[in-house]
Amino acid sequence: GQPEEFSDLVHAMLDTGILPDFITVDGGEGGTGAAPSEFINSVGMPMLQGLALVHSLLVGAGIRDKVKIIAAGKIMSGMSILE
Numbered sequence: 001g002q003p004e005e006f007s008d009l010v011h012a013m014l015d016t017g018i019l020p021d022f023i024t025v026d027g028g029e030g031g032t033g034a035a036p037s038e039f040i041n042s043v044g045m046p047m048l049q050g051l052a053l054v055h056s057l058l059v060g061a062g063i064r065d066k067v068k069i070i071a072a073g074k075i076m077s078g079m080s081i082l083e
Helices: 002-016 036-044 047-061 078-082
Strands: 022-026 066-071
Touching: 036 047, 047 066, 066 078
Parallel strands: 022 066
Antiparallel strands: none
């Protein structure tokens, strides 16, 4: 997806007053290997960028304290654990 699509969802949350209990951010760093290589290389964004985007849009909308964020991503090295 595109960042604008999530922004549109946040605007819909504000317009309707309907908020999710949580949002899951799962990084698009690769895939399972079963997906076509074009999807693996071109779809999604790294988990840290996605997490920052979701957090900042929710903060900007004033609803971050009402929605929990769950994040999952790939651990590629020992240093990535520290990130």
